[in-house]
Every structure is written in C-alpha cells, then in structure tokens.
Amino acid sequence: MAESNSKFDVIVFGAGPAGLAAALKLSEAGKKVAIFDKDNQIGGISKTIGYKGFLFDLGPHRFYTKSDEVNRLWKEILADDFLPVNRLTRIYYKNKFFFYPLKPANAFFGLGFFGSLHIIASYIWIRLFPYKEEKNYEQWVTNRFGKKLYRTFFKTYNEKLWGIPCTEMEASWVAQRIKGLSMTSAVKNALFPSKSGGVKTLIDQFHYPKYGSGMMYEKIAEKAKNNGADIFLETEVTKINSHENKIRSITVKNKNGEETEFFADHFLSSIPLTHLVKRVSPSADSETLSATEKLKFRSTIMVNLIYNSKNPFPDNWIYVHSAEAKTGRIGSPKNMSPFTSPDENQTPLSLEYWCNENDGTWKMSDEELLKQGIQDLDVLNLAKKKDFIDGFVVRIPKTYPVQDGTEIKNIEIIRNYLDKIENLQPIGRYGMFKYNNMDHSILTGLYAAENILGKTHDIWEVNADEEYQEEKKR
Template identity: 30%
Template structure:
C-alpha cells in the first residue's frame, strides 16, 4: 500500500496534529502517521481505566501565546473548566505550599535548619553567582545553597537523571504559578481527539499503528520516500514533498537516507522515560491538590497527580479517587524493567508513606510506561543540536522538525502546538519565515513544578 501527499507528518501528538490541522484548513494534502495503534495525542493522550481518566502529562492549559489559546478554544470550544490551583511539595513527612510560604517553610524545617537556610539565603543575595551556568547555580541564587539542596536539587535530579550542575539554567521554570488554571473537562486527550477528527473532516488522513522505519530523500526530485511498518506487520511505502517530524530526533536521524553527517551527534542525545502507576482507592483525607511534587530523595516517586482535581470529568462521582504516581527513569533500568506487580507494590508503599492512601484502601491499579517523555538538555546538548541543525538545513530542506522530541527541547505544554503552527506556516509560505528552533511562548512554571 502506498500513498502520495504533499506533507507527511510523523507523530500524532500536539505538535504534529497542530501542523496537520493548519495545513488541512488551508486545503493542502496531508497525512499523519502515528505509532500508537489506538490513540492520538502522544504524551498528552488520556487513558481510561475503571471509569477514571488518566492523563500522562497533567499540566495546566496556560499560554502567553494568543494563537495557542485560540487553537485550544477552537478545537474544544465548550470543553474546558477552570479551577483554583492548589499544589504542594512533599519532603520528609511534611507538605509545603507551592509557591513556598516563608513562615510555613521555616516552621517545617525546624529552628536549626531554618537558621542555616536564612544565613545561606542572605549570602546568596549579597554574593550571587553573577553568570549562572547551571540549574544548581540558579537555584542557589534564588533560594540559597542550603534550602536548594534540601528542597529543590534532589527533586530536579530525580526527574532529569542529571546532577544539578549538569542541568541548564531555566530547567525548572522561573515564573510563579497562576492562582487558577484551565483544563479540558475530559482530559488532555480530548483536545487532540477533536483535532484529529477535524483533520479527517477536512480531507486529511490519520493513520494509526504506523512505525516509520526509513526516510529516503531524493535531492534531484525533491521527494521523500518513507518506509512504514504497520502494527500487523505489513510494510507500506509513502511519498511526500514535505516531512514534518515530531519523532525523537535521535531516532529520526538514524532513519534518514542518505545518512546525515551529524549521525554521531544525534546518537549522543539522551531521553528520560516515565512509568506512571495509577492507584484507585479512598484517600486518607480529601485531596484538593492537582499535583504533589515529591522532593524527598528517600522516595522514588517524582510527582503525584490527583486526576479529579484537574477536572471533575476525570472520574466518576463517589468517594474513590485515582492518583497517578510518576516515576522517572531510563529505559532498561531497574524501574523500567520491573514487573507491573512490583511497580504497583512500590507505589502502594510510597502512597501510604506520604499519608495519601492506605494500602488497604486501594482497590485497583494500572501501570503505563512511556518512552522518551523528557529530552535531556545537558551541557553538551547545545553543541550537538547546533551541528544537527546546520546539517539538516543543508541536506534536507523539506524536512521540518517540531514538538518536544522533534526539537529536543523540554518546553512547556504550549511549546509543542506553537511549534506545529509555525512549522505549518513555513510550509504554506514556502520559506522559513519562522525560526521554529528558537520560537517559544513566554515561560510559565516548569513542567515538573507542583
């Protein structure tokens, strides 16, 4: 089976679907290939289990870009709810408000540690690091070395898999969370299911269960030939004039032909993976927090999502709740390779240790593994990306990259659809009117902030 389209989009996540939607609205021929056999949405898809909706990347639908806000509203005009934001940090049997409340924080830390933190904070303000190079430098300037080492750098290292001095400045976001947030009533996946439906209605194609295995570019004919393997094992071949790729950059470069000169650089790019263990049961007390960031190095869980606090439509009525315990790992390490029963047992112990759900109150559980949820931007990453960018621009002029993994950038929720919109506009204009690599909205709280 083969098909020719003007633009072939790899990945039906927010970036790929946003690009395809703009192109389809303009009357262009477009098809989207998605590896998942059942759902669109990528890391923003919503999984249903036992009447509950589980979002794999619970983040507020906030943006400083009017275009992204307009896109979300256009796709789901009556499908959002707004709630007051309540989030906390957990550390050593204590819950801290986020943003931190100074008096509460000092009371939780105790007299001796509070004195040390205040002295350290004062020193940071008097003698700040003038040109911070890393997240560790930035956290020290903002909170003082003592408090950052207690509350912030252990969490950052748990999530990223890097030491705090190997993370770039700005890793955790710098803006304060807003007082309220907007969220899709039926979960993040509802936005992208609606987007996919509109693409199809406009004449575009959505092909699920398609893994891209090879991309060959004919420089003379300016045409792409894409080898695809369906989930049932059948091989397909597609041709296109343009490729929009939201696939992990390392995987994309390895599939390109002729082989790019930057292949070695792409091989150095790293990714963080995630295991989510959803626990269904009765919480020890009413939880109003949407998310709890676990800044405790003694626990393996990185963040706890309270799905029904994001939206009442995320679960049925009644006294049962669904909490998602997020474990950040590397594919193949102990957490990733653990069996579902072991992961559920770990999550049950840690939920009980934090006082969220007693083990005997848990009635059901579900384990979901996600590959490459977080592109790792270490100190060497910028150099690798610079080489890759120049190489692709020179040799593959009709290859367009978008999205978190496509650009290897850990942006906020709105960065992926914004990059998709700008990429589509570049194709429509016939030139690189937008520099998608550097374009982003004004930063909001970091993805993994509470």
C-alpha cells in the same frame, strides 16, 4: 512492499499536539494531508488513557499558554468543555506541605522556628562566603538561596528527576531553567504580588479538558479528518527516502508488519529527532549520526492507582521532595476534572517515576512497580494500603530531553544536516529535542504548516527565550 496510489501534499509523522495542530491548519487551507503514528491512540504524550472508567493523563497536563494563537485554538476546539481549574500544587518534604510556586511566609513557617533560623543563617553565610565559582547546580542555587533552602526545595527533587547528583549537573542547566529567580525577587513577589514589576505573576488558574488532556487532541484530529486529513494509527514511519536533498517518500509499517511507501511534497516530523535522523536513507554523514548518539533523554514510568477514598488531598498534583518515597510527583486527575472518575467515592492517582530506558527501575515488573506506588503513598501518609483497589503501569520512553549544555553543539550539527533537506521540517518536543510544553509544541506545528503555505518562520525560535516557565516579564 506495496506502493500507495495516493500522493499527499504533506505527510506528518506523529499524531501528538504538534503534528495534529499542523495537520489541522494545512487541511483547513485545502491541503491533502496524511498523519502516521505508531501508537494506537491519538495525542502522543498528551493523550489520556481510560481504565475501568477512570481517566489518566501521562502525568497531569495543565493547559496554560502565553500565546494568543494557541489559546484561541484550544478554546475554539473545546468551548464549554475547557474547564477553568484553580491551581493548588504543593511540595511534600519531611511530612510537611509547602506551596509551589513557593510562598516565602509558608516556607519559613512550615520549616518551624529553628528551621527558619537555619534558612536565614545559611542565606547570610552564603552571601558573606559565596562559592567563588558556580560550576554546578548545587553551587549556583546555594549562592542564591543558601544551603538550607537548596537542600529542602531543589536537591532531592532534581536528583530524582535527572538521576545524577546536583554536583554533577552543569550550572548552565539551572541558570537556563530558573533564570531571574532569586531570594530577593521571591520575597518581593510574595509581599507585593502584582506591583513588583520585574517578576511575572505566578499562575493560579489554568484550563483542563473535561475528559482529560487527550480529549483536546481527539477533537483536533476529528476536525482535521472532517477537512479531509487521513490519520493512520499503529503505523510506524520506518524509512525516510531522500534524493538530492529532498524527501521523496516514506516507508511505513503497520501492526501486521506490512510495509507501504507513501509520497508527498512536504514532510513534518514530530518523532524523536534521534529517530528521524537514523531513518533517513541514504544514511546521514558520520558526524551527524554520532551527534544523535550523544543526545540523552530521561524516561518516565507512570504507576496509576485507584483508591477507595473520596479524595485524599486537594492538590492538582504534589511534588515529592521527601527521599523516603521514590516517586517524584503524584497527580490527582479528579482535582483537574471531576469527570475523570466515574465514582465520587473512589479516586484515581498517578505516580511518576523517572529513570533511564533499560535501567533497574525501567526493568522492574509491573507488580513490583504497583507495590512501590502503594508503599510510597502509604509512607507519605497520602493514601492507605488497605484502600487500594486496582492499578496499572505505563512505561513512556524519552519524556525529558536532557538539556545540560552538552546538547547544544550536537543539535547544531543535526540542524545543519536537516537544514539542507528542503522539504522536511522537524516540529514538537522530541522532534526538536526541546523542553517544549504543549503550547510551544503546537506553535512549532502551526508555524511549520504556515511555512508550507508561504510564510518564513524560524521554528527554532519558538521557546528560545529561556524564560522561567512559571513567569512572564511585563
């Protein structure tokens, strides 16, 4: 194994939003930084893939944040190429579209007279005879919305996303994700959108880079490089060499299988937390290793399709609740930025399929998956088989950290172990096993960088407020 001559102030694992934001901040402060990423492209899960002139994100990535710091960074990086986009996202259920975030009037009328009566009756019923215990997702949501709304807007989508029946999902899971949302608050918000006080405004505009979400991170990487940062792609961090509670060096393997050892004073890791712990040498204690085994992730397959059609629907993306299609979400890059398609008469569409790594769906061949995608769009009447031109498949492991409550004590064990290593900070989404969007991932990177520069942020506090993602309390 070769030993690198250069020693860095900071080594960052992963060139996604978190790692790049950290590298930018550190390089601006004059630190000598290196980033290693096993992928051949910048951006992590937020990268954009080019295919025959069309641009596809790994699932549509809207840029929205409540953090002034992240907003400033995004705007400074892209300036006029950061396009404002009006949000139109709907739920597709049984041949009908419903606005998301939900608008009660649309939900009631969309379900028809009898459907609406059914909603009211089932809501009154559950208020009179609620589940005494709220042990699972179904009971928690039904107690707040009634059975009919639960079945229409919560059950199928969540079962597709998480791959288990809602009756097997802990109530704490949903309580954390949609805390504060109730029938009363939803109706109040619809009738008095800006004056309801308790409920945060629903977001109807966001930003998006002209050439896809990856453009933002390519530009951040370029800026960090101009400041002197080194970025090594197709180079995997395989071993993290520690000595007396400090990391001394890392071993990386390039695409030719050659191994090199690199040294630094500080290390930031945005690679999956489970991978980080398993790569430390000498090996972590058995309790920590066993805690990493218990953390679960859901994975995603993107089926990206191109159609000979001007624009089959106006939505940025559509949530597919209908059980007759297997996809859970259909994104339309063109409705995020028209610059993602080279031909205005053709349309790229991206379909998400959620699964577990190595299950039946994960192992389907690309041909089978393309067929499934074409079939789903046809069944939903969103795009016709005959208009299909071309497509490709991307498998993305570990896209959703499963936060069902069981992970809390395992994360604590892992944190106790990592806290003892003085010069290593985990950052980002998988790096911290948190359901972080780009902004929170970036904030963890920025705060970790500031810690190296002398501040004392508790990075684990980022995104710990359990707020409903779409809302902000005034």
